Amino acid sequence: MDKQALAAFLRHCRERLRPEDAGLPAGPRRRTPGLRREEVAVLAHISTEYYVRLEQGRAPRPSAEVLAGIAGALRLTETESDHLHLLAGTAPLRSGLHRRDVRPSILALLDRLPQTAAFVTSAIFEVLAWNELAAALMEDFAPGDRNLARKAFRPGPTLYGVQDVTEFRHSVVARLRSSLARYPSDPLVTGLVDDLLTESAEFARLWGQHEVQPAAMLTKTFHHPAVGPVTVECDTLVLPDRDQYVVLYSAPRGSRDADALALLSVLGPQSLTR
CATH class of the missing domain: 1.10.260.40 (lambda repressor-like DNA-binding domains)
Structure with a gap:
């Protein structure tokens, strides 16, 4: 308790x-x-x-x-x-550490979605797996820091060219508060929250509001250096057994945004080079 x-x-x-x-x-x-x-x-x-x-x-x-x-x-x-x-303390906690290993069937699923940018995040917004279109639309996740929570509150350029990250920041804080309650002894969880509280006044302000209900994000617009603005529909599938999330970004068939995603699937991650 x-x-x-x-x-x-x-x-x-x-x-x-x-x-x-x-x-x-x-x-x-x-x-x-x-x-x-x-x-x-x-x-x-x-x-x-x-x-x-x-x-x-x-x-x-x-x-x-x-x-x-x-x-x-x-x-x-x-x-x-x-x-x-x-x-x-009346509900069972998860195991001491949150899961970061992705099921092979989910990894295979990502590669079977050629017209959808798809990636898997952990309970603390670490990108654990992704397909090529997600890397082309957002970034090449392989090198460097893959934690979306840190990126959302980091000073400097907006997250992946998204102009308004306000809703996402609220969702980050809400989910991290729930994750901290489930994994109070996981150093990756506690360390991330402590870092963000220290480094970001905006995170600290939102954390003080004690929200645990993430806001639903139905669409998101990326301003991509190679194909211009791309508005995608956002869907999230929850994997309860591992406390992970499959995030899907797609566009209506025949739309300009779908054409942009199709072009990005051909250009690949190198299209992010300015």
Whole structure:
């Protein structure tokens, strides 16, 4: 049980709710945002004293039933509820280290998608495998740092020519917070989060918001040096057994963007050379 992280998450979720969201009258002007602690306690059917101790990091581990009541009172999503249980220690953690080995069948799948830029990321956004079109559209991943979280918050040119990385940054922070809860003893996970907190003020600001619900990204536009702007549809397949993600970038058949991807598949990764 991570008492301090649980306390911070509860405060964040309570303060973002309006009384009317929970079916309560707004009443007189409130001095602080969100619901009052006693209101959450009533909605969750627990004592106010116990809920206050939870938010102060002083309470013993709550039961699964208590957490379910709190999740309902705070209107948590399924992802947020899972995160709540992880912080409270009532859900099983993953093994000590996150998986970085990709199944051979997934590696073969990447090569069978000639019109789709496809790659696999770990629980902390490390690119583990990719096909040639992904390398041509984004970068040759073979040399250097392949962690997309670091690239998203690194000062300098935008990520792969993408003009607006705001949504992706929010998704990075949300997923890393969940990954840290699942792998609290993995040095690669803790080290990445510590580095980003130290190196990026923007990451630290977003981290302080305690979001764990990644934003859905339906399209993304790359500004490629060889073929110009390419807008792709974004789909992500989750591999639960390894906590990995297959990311697919494609374009509607017959569109200018599909033609650009087809040209990139011929040009290959060298098309990124300016």
